[in-house]
Amino acid sequence: MRREPPRNAADYAPIVFPGAMLVIFFVIPFSIMLAVSFFRRNPAGFYSPDFVFDNYARFLSPFFGSVLGFSLLLAILVAIICVAVSVPFTVLLTRASRRAQTLWLVALLSVLSLSEVIIGFSWSTLLSRTAGITNLFVAIGLMEAPRALLPGFGAVLTGMVYQALPYTILILYPAIVRLDPTLMEAARTLGASPTRAFFNVVIPALRNTIVATLIMVFVFALGSYLLPQILGRPRHWTLSVLITDQAILQSNMPFAAAMAVFLVLISLALVGLTVMAGGRREA
Amino acid sequence: MTELFNKAMRRRTVLGGAAAMAGTLAMPSILRAQDRSLKVGVYGGYFKDSFDANIFPVFTEETGIAVESIAEPTGEAWLVQLEQAARAGQAPADVSMMAQTPTRRGMTTDLWAPLDPSRISNFDDLLPTFVAEYPDGRLAGVGAVAWYITLVTNTDTYPEAPESWMALWDEANADKLGLLALVSNSFLLEVTAKTHMGGTDALDTEEGQLAAFEKLAEVKPNVRLWYRDEAQFEQALKSGEIPMGQYYHDVTGLAAADGHPVRSTFPKEGGILDSGNWCLSRASVKSDEAHVFIDFMSRPETQGLLSRKVGTAPTLARGVLDLTDEEFSAVSSEIDPIVPRYDLYTEKGDWLNQKWTELIVG
Numbered sequence: 001m002r003r004e005p006p007r008n009a010a011d012y013a014p015i016v017f018p019g020a021m022l023v024i025f026f027v028i029p030f031s032i033m034l035a036v037s038f039f040r041r042n043p044a045g046f047y048s049p050d051f052v053f054d055n056y057a058r059f060l061s062p063f064f065g066s067v068l069g070f071s072l073l074l075a076i077l078v079a080i081i082c083v084a085v086s087v088p089f090t091v092l093l094t095r096a097s098r099r100a101q102t103l104w105l106v107a108l109l110s111v112l113s114l115s116e117v118i119i120g121f122s123w124s125t126l127l128s129r130t131a132g133i134t135n136l137f138v139a140i141g142l143m144e145a146p147r148a149l150l151p152g153f154g155a156v157l158t159g160m161v162y163q164a165l166p167y168t169i170l171i172l173y174p175a176i177v178r179l180d181p182t183l184m185e186a187a188r189t190l191g192a193s194p195t196r197a198f199f200n201v202v203i204p205a206l207r208n209t210i211v212a213t214l215i216m217v218f219v220f221a222l223g224s225y226l227l228p229q230i231l232g233r234p235r236h237w238t239l240s241v242l243i244t245d246q247a248i249l250q251s252n253m254p255f256a257a258a259m260a261v262f263l264v265l266i267s268l269a270l271v272g273l274t275v276m277a278g279g280r281r282e283a
Numbered sequence: 284m285t286e287l288f289n290k291a292m293r294r295r296t297v298l299g300g301a302a303a304m305a306g307t308l309a310m311p312s313i314l315r316a317q318d319r320s321l322k323v324g325v326y327g328g329y330f331k332d333s334f335d336a337n338i339f340p341v342f343t344e345e346t347g348i349a350v351e352s353i354a355e356p357t358g359e360a361w362l363v364q365l366e367q368a369a370r371a372g373q374a375p376a377d378v379s380m381m382a383q384t385p386t387r388r389g390m391t392t393d394l395w396a397p398l399d400p401s402r403i404s405n406f407d408d409l410l411p412t413f414v415a416e417y418p419d420g421r422l423a424g425v426g427a428v429a430w431y432i433t434l435v436t437n438t439d440t441y442p443e444a445p446e447s448w449m450a451l452w453d454e455a456n457a458d459k460l461g462l463l464a465l466v467s468n469s470f471l472l473e474v475t476a477k478t479h480m481g482g483t484d485a486l487d488t489e490e491g492q493l494a495a496f497e498k499l500a501e502v503k504p505n506v507r508l509w510y511r512d513e514a515q516f517e518q519a520l521k522s523g524e525i526p527m528g529q530y531y532h533d534v535t536g537l538a539a540a541d542g543h544p545v546r547s548t549f550p551k552e553g554g555i556l557d558s559g560n561w562c563l564s565r566a567s568v569k570s571d572e573a574h575v576f577i578d579f580m581s582r583p584e585t586q587g588l589l590s591r592k593v594g595t596a597p598t599l600a601r602g603v604l605d606l607t608d609e610e611f612s613a614v615s616s617e618i619d620p621i622v623p624r625y626d627l628y629t630e631k632g633d634w635l636n637q638k639w640t641e642l643i644v645g
Contacts, residue, residue, distance in 0.1 A: 046363065046366065128519075130522045130523055131522065131524075229464075234464075242640065248360070249511075250467070251363065252633065
């Protein structure tokens with residue numbers, strides 16, 4: 001396929017539609033949110049157009065700082081676990097038969113069709129004392145009595161990893177399928193063990209893919225607000241939970257908007273840092 | 284009320300209501316077929332379904348006024364829509380069922396057209412809680428329905444019913460409670476004040492509010508779940524996973540009637556009495572019909588019908604009602620209720636919310 005730089009207006013035609021969609025569904029709503037975040041909140045009534053920094057000032061406190069810190073750490077942890085599990089899994093998957101690969105991918109896609117609500121309630125049943133997996137452990141003699149494995153950090157992490165894992169594998173799969181198998185063979189004939197070849201050849205070859213996947217999963221996990229509520233204690237609530245409370249239940253749109261803007265900026269900055277760090281190593 | 288907080292359902296029913304409204308406007312012949320009509324906003328889901336089935340047909344038959352019911356979201360989204368529409372001279376609903384805090388927020392912009400008490404025949408029988416007045420005494424809203432939030436338990440785990448809200452503080456109940464997650468819908472500050480501080484008047488001052496927060500903090504180790512979604516707690520209560528907590532008296536009664544091992548108890552300090560008002564938008568031109576409607580809804584027969592069919596607590600004094608003792612105790616109690624301090628949530632809502640969030644998250 002020939003690639004030429006666009007020369008006249010007509011060459012830009014194919015991107016008009018996606019561009020317009022981006023403006024309508026991203027730029028405009030985000031601008032409205034940005035504007036609202038500077039509006040003045042009237043505690044007894046509504047909010048009025050204004051240009052005040054009160055909403056940002058309220059956010060800049062140790063309390064919201066720690067909630068933001070927890071949300072970021074949780075999303076990073078979910079991203080790392082998902083990638084650590086998915087890379088070996090996907091490498092093994094690409095070596096399986098065509099039929100087995102199709103079956104696995106269909107199964108993974110079907111997990112994607114589950115909503116966050118269904119995933120949350122299913123895990124809360126699975127981890128419960130009255131109907132959960134510990135009853136199974138009691139039946140086979142591993143445990144004395146059934147007990148609840150939620151609410152807690154482990155439950156939140158499990159639910160979020162479960163939700164993000166199919167995305168991770170589906171992002172990694174095309175890159176790993178295209179990976180040249182002769183790389184591994186060359187490493188093996190030069191005397192590397194399979195494990196050594198995996199870590200010294202496959203992983204470096206996939207570095208850019210892995211970084212991109214980490215970022216995708218991180219952003220995906222950052223928006224989660226139902227699973228932390230269903231599976232966690234209040235100290236495991238993410239910033240997204242508090243934003244929802246303010247917007248829907250307290251009708252404090254300016255403050256909710258300010259928190260959301262802050263979350264977007266921080267995650268953009270983190271993504272930027274990751275990309276920059278990756279780029280420098282490559283140079 | 285199970286579906287009351289179902290956000291997806293709320294959005295969908297609201298959109299449906301708007302579409303139906305547009306449809307009626309496009310076909311004026313249908314509107315003209317009825318001599319008189321009134322658009323009434325009711326919480327989408329359980330309330331709207333019950334009102335449509337049991338209450339509105341009776342009203343139309345008696346008065347000849349057709350009711351077009353509109354599903355409104357709970358929370359404050361409906362208030363914002365009414366306010367913006369009123370500024371443009373429109374009324375998406377003439378009369379709306381409004382929770383107490385939104386009723387007060389609406390007063391700050393004179394959103395509610397003043398009602399005439401002399402046109403509501405049972406006005407004097409209304410319990411004082413169910414009359415919402417502007418600071419200058421004009422009538423802004425009249426109680427529509429009321430419901431109780433009580434102390435609920437799983438009967439398998441607790442063979443004996445608890446007697447007092449003190450059970451929330453009992454160390455024996457560590458990690459066993461399910462409580463509502465927000466300061467403005469759990470009303471636990473009021474419960475704390477009534478149980479430990481002699482009454483909700485203790486919340487008049489900031490010192491009192493802080494003392495209540497401090498006392499309430501002692502409950503934290505007992506709480507397993509702070510819930511926003513009713514279904515989450517109801518399921519756990521039925522299975523015994525979370526065997527105690529605060530929940531709606533009417534829904535718990537329905538679950539017990541279905542054979543689930545749950546019970547609702549009015550503690551000796553009283554159940555939490557929450558309620559909604561009928562409010563008339565200032566943009567409405569149907570003031571006459573609205574007064575007929577509110578008069579009808581405040582009659583003892585209608586309140587009795589609501590208690591029997593919808594499961595809500597009556598807004599009128601016990602004496603004028605035709606409910607039997609059994610019917611009355613199914614929806615209410617003679618124990619003096621804990622009435623939420625709605626004034627606090629209007630004046631200091633953001634501060635209370637911030638303190639509350641720090642209390643339970645921190």
